[in-house]
Amino acid sequence: MTNEPFDWASDWTAFQQRYWDSLRALNPGGVGASAPSGGSGFATNPWASALDAWWQAAAPAAPSPNQEFFTRLMDQGKSYFSMAEQFTNAFQGAGQAATTWNEVIEDLLNKWKSDLSKTSTDSGDAYRRYLGLSELPLENWQHMLSSLSLFPGDALQGLNIANLDRLPGQLDQFLSVPGVGHTRERQEQYQELGRLWSDYLSALQEYKATYGEIGIKSVEALQERFKELGDEGQGPDSLRALYDLWVDCCEQAYGDYVTSDRYVQIHGNMVNALMALKKHGQMLTDEYLSTFNMPTRRELATIHERFQQLRGENRSLRSELEGLKERLDTIAAASRRTAPRQSPRAPKARKKVPPKTPKAGAQGTDS
Amino acid sequence: MNPFQIRPDQVAREMIEFNQKLAKGWENLSHAGPISTGVTPKEVVYQEDKLTLYRFRDEGVEARNPVPVLIVYALVNRPYMTDLQEDRSLVRGLLRAGLDVYLIDWGYPDRADQYLTLDDYINGYIDRCVDVLRHRHGLNQINLLGICQGGTFSLCYSAMHPDKVKNLITMVTPVDFKTPDNLLSRWVQNMDVDLLVDTMGNIPGELLNWTFLSLKPYRLTGQKYMDMVNALHDERSTRNFLRMEKWIFDSPDQAGEAFRQFVKDFYQRNALVAGEVHIGDRDVDLKAIRMPALNIYAMQDHLVPPAASIPLKAYVGSTDYTELSFPGGHIGIYVSGRAQKTVPPAIGDWLDRRV
Numbered sequence: 001m002t003n004e005p006f007d008w009a010s011d012w013t014a015f016q017q018r019y020w021d022s023l024r025a026l027n028p029g030g031v032g033a034s035a036p037s038g039g040s041g042f043a044t045n046p047w048a049s050a051l052d053a054w055w056q057a058a059a060p061a062a063p064s065p066n067q068e069f070f071t072r073l074m075d076q077g078k079s080y081f082s083m084a085e086q087f088t089n090a091f092q093g094a095g096q097a098a099t100t101w102n103e104v105i106e107d108l109l110n111k112w113k114s115d116l117s118k119t120s121t122d123s124g125d126a127y128r129r130y131l132g133l134s135e136l137p138l139e140n141w142q143h144m145l146s147s148l149s150l151f152p153g154d155a156l157q158g159l160n161i162a163n164l165d166r167l168p169g170q171l172d173q174f175l176s177v178p179g180v181g182h183t184r185e186r187q188e189q190y191q192e193l194g195r196l197w198s199d200y201l202s203a204l205q206e207y208k209a210t211y212g213e214i215g216i217k218s219v220e221a222l223q224e225r226f227k228e229l230g231d232e233g234q235g236p237d238s239l240r241a242l243y244d245l246w247v248d249c250c251e252q253a254y255g256d257y258v259t260s261d262r263y264v265q266i267h268g269n270m271v272n273a274l275m276a277l278k279k280h281g282q283m284l285t286d287e288y289l290s291t292f293n294m295p296t297r298r299e300l301a302t303i304h305e306r307f308q309q310l311r312g313e314n315r316s317l318r319s320e321l322e323g324l325k326e327r328l329d330t331i332a333a334a335s336r337r338t339a340p341r342q343s344p345r346a347p348k349a350r351k352k353v354p355p356k357t358p359k360a361g362a363q364g365t366d367s
Numbered sequence: 368m369n370p371f372q373i374r375p376d377q378v379a380r381e382m383i384e385f386n387q388k389l390a391k392g393w394e395n396l397s398h399a400g401p402i403s404t405g406v407t408p409k410e411v412v413y414q415e416d417k418l419t420l421y422r423f424r425d426e427g428v429e430a431r432n433p434v435p436v437l438i439v440y441a442l443v444n445r446p447y448m449t450d451l452q453e454d455r456s457l458v459r460g461l462l463r464a465g466l467d468v469y470l471i472d473w474g475y476p477d478r479a480d481q482y483l484t485l486d487d488y489i490n491g492y493i494d495r496c497v498d499v500l501r502h503r504h505g506l507n508q509i510n511l512l513g514i515c516q517g518g519t520f521s522l523c524y525s526a527m528h529p530d531k532v533k534n535l536i537t538m539v540t541p542v543d544f545k546t547p548d549n550l551l552s553r554w555v556q557n558m559d560v561d562l563l564v565d566t567m568g569n570i571p572g573e574l575l576n577w578t579f580l581s582l583k584p585y586r587l588t589g590q591k592y593m594d595m596v597n598a599l600h601d602e603r604s605t606r607n608f609l610r611m612e613k614w615i616f617d618s619p620d621q622a623g624e625a626f627r628q629f630v631k632d633f634y635q636r637n638a639l640v641a642g643e644v645h646i647g648d649r650d651v652d653l654k655a656i657r658m659p660a661l662n663i664y665a666m667q668d669h670l671v672p673p674a675a676s677i678p679l680k681a682y683v684g685s686t687d688y689t690e691l692s693f694p695g696g697h698i699g700i701y702v703s704g705r706a707q708k709t710v711p712p713a714i715g716d717w718l719d720r721r722v
Contacts, residue, residue, distance in 0.1 A: 072588075072592055073389070073392075073592045073595055073596070075592075076589055076592040076593055077385065077389060077592075077593075077596075079589075080385070080593060081382060084378055084381075084382060087373075087378075141577060144573045144574060144576070144577040236373060237373060238373060238377065238381060239373065239377075239378045239381045239382070240381065240593075242373065243590075243593065244590070247585045247586060247589065247590045250585045251583060251585050251586060254584065254585065255550075255583075258550065258553075258554075258581075259547075259550060259553055264553050264554060264556055264557050265557050267554055267557065268554075268555075268556070268557025268558045268559075269557070271558055271563070272557075272558065272559045272562060272563075275559065275562045275563050275566045275567070276562065276566075278566050278567075279562065279565065279566040282566065297568075300478065301478075301481065301568065304478065304479055304481055304482055305481075305482050308482035308483070308487075309482075312487075315491075
């Protein structure tokens with residue numbers, strides 16, 4: 001590594017152009033001759049934006065089994081670069097004075113904390129930008145949900161609605177209107193669905209809010225760590241070391257938070273609310289299927305349950321039968337062992353037949 | 368004092384190098400091809416429903432130990448983790464330690480399996496597999512090796528059928544499910560498991576994946592992919608990485624009734640150590656485990672913390688009890704280079720002394 005002073009005006013720009021040229025060399029037809037200069041994204045995060053542009057050009061050519069996997073890698077790479085750019089932009093104004101450095105880092109981290117403390121959608125984006133992580137627990141939850149949902153894709157991504165926290169209150173009014181007439185029951189079922197959906201939204205909002213709190217604690221942990229390292233005269237000596245330090249702080253804050261009783265309550269409430277919503281939805285789906293004279297999930301479950309019971313009974317009976325057979329065999333074997341011994345058969349003695357005595361008067365003589 | 372020892376030009380160089388590795392990785396990924404799992408030759412010796420019982424063979428290696436080992440893996444992941452690649456195979460290590468190795472592959476449950484209970488799994492499937500081995504080898508007893516949840520199942524089985532088990536080995540097995548550092552256990556305490564199972568039927572593998580990744584989300588869904596850039600530098604390490612990635616996301620669905628009982632009794636009520644588990648019409652009393660027992664745990668295990676495994680000693684009735692701690696994590700105990708050198712030979716040696 002050179003010890004020459006770094007000239008921000010020319011050297012930094014040269015590095016960025018070199019970076020862009022190396023990206024272009026990978027996929028000559030996909031990106032432009034020079035680094036894109038327009039757009040707010042590029043101006044604030046040129047490296048991450050350049051990587052994004054390259055990936056958008058290269059992705060269609062990716063073999064499909066690996067595309068999702070590489071997308072994950074690219075997301076993480078973009079976040080990594082974004083983090084790097086924030087720190088290097090901070091370096092730009094700092095000079096070499098220790099006091100100035102510390103002020104710059106404090107300002108940067110305080111800005112992160114301020115953005116993270118904003119509610120709902122804003123803090124979600126802030127989290128993604130500052131924590132440099134592509135697949136947050138929240139995003140994992142959304143991806144997992146979409147695999148369970150009746151609807152295609154990440155249907156619940158549409159939950160980033162302004163004033164979402166007021167929605168349950170507004171819904172309650174509508175949902176409390178009593179039903180009348182022939183469709184009363186059906187109306188009540190849909191109102192119940194609405195109530196359950198509203199409950200789930202509330203639980204999800206509470207869950208999302210915890211990640212804003214975790215984010216703030218992560219930043220505070222990083223601030224604390226910087227102070228300690230500064231006092232020890234040590235510090236990250238590479239971008240990767242800085243990133244790893246950041247991950248350690250995030251995991252530490254996360255680990256402390258998610259073992260708390262509060263988080264356990266919120267986590268359980270969210271899962272329970274989702275399951276209550278799904279269960280009710282399944283009931284409605286089954287009713288629809290019935291109207292089309294199609295088999296329902298409830299009917300199939302009944303069949304499976306009875307079949308499993310039958311198999312159990314069958315096994316039980318077979319086991320009993322084998323037990324009985326064994327006992328019979330045992331008894332038979334025992335009988336054979338205890339039966340009295342018989343000597344070889346002697347020839348049958350001829351019966352002595354007495355001479356026949358003529359019957360009296362049989363010959364016709366008188367005496 | 369300025370904590371940063373980083374120059375901006377160095378940062379730029381790092382990003383350029385990262386980009387170059389990414390490009391090379393991209394090339395290797397494009398040529399990776401299909402990813403195979405399981406490397407040691409095996410034959411099917413028994414099948415029932417979705418279950419397959421395999422016997423492994425390694426060319427040129429004969430089993431010295433006359434008592435076969437039956438590996439009982441967890442339901443929550445696929446068992447090819449024990450035989451992931453040529454230089455990362457617990458199965459191969461056990462074969463080379465002179466053991467005759469069998470393994471239960473539970474398969475992929477579907478909705479028709481929703482009503483399988485723990486009784487069906489433990490007193491049903493496992494018991495019948497044990498009988499197959501006993502019959503094939505003309506033995507009254509066999510060796511049992513349970514891994515993670517499979518270890519818990521093996522404990523229950525050995526307690527209910529001690530006459531059929533000669534030696535018992537548990538690896539990264541939870542026994543006490545309510546230790547303070549057990550995150551999984553904390554998270555399910557407020558969960559309505561009956562509602563979950565009544566709604567979902569079977570519990571989707573995706574839900575379990577989300578739960579496991581959420582234990583350390585920044586490392587497992589963030590930092591890991593940064594490390595991956597270094598792993599993609601050649602085709603072999605690329606394929607190895609992809610194989611592990613495949614396993615991590617290859618979680619089968621869980622049969623609903625078995626899941627219900629396992630979470631409610633073991634995680635929520637911690638009934639195993641309380642002696643209150645009933646499986647079918649049998650009670651599970653760990654004191655009935657009197658055969659020799661080897662308990663192996665991983666010191667940096669975030670899924671089954673050591674504190675969850677170590678208490679086993681206090682609960683079994685065995686007077687021949689051995690512990691082996693491994694300096695690694697829940698997965699490292701099967702796939703790390705150090706594990707290949709230490710764990711299978713230790714198991715083989717321990718069993719050879721108890722023929």
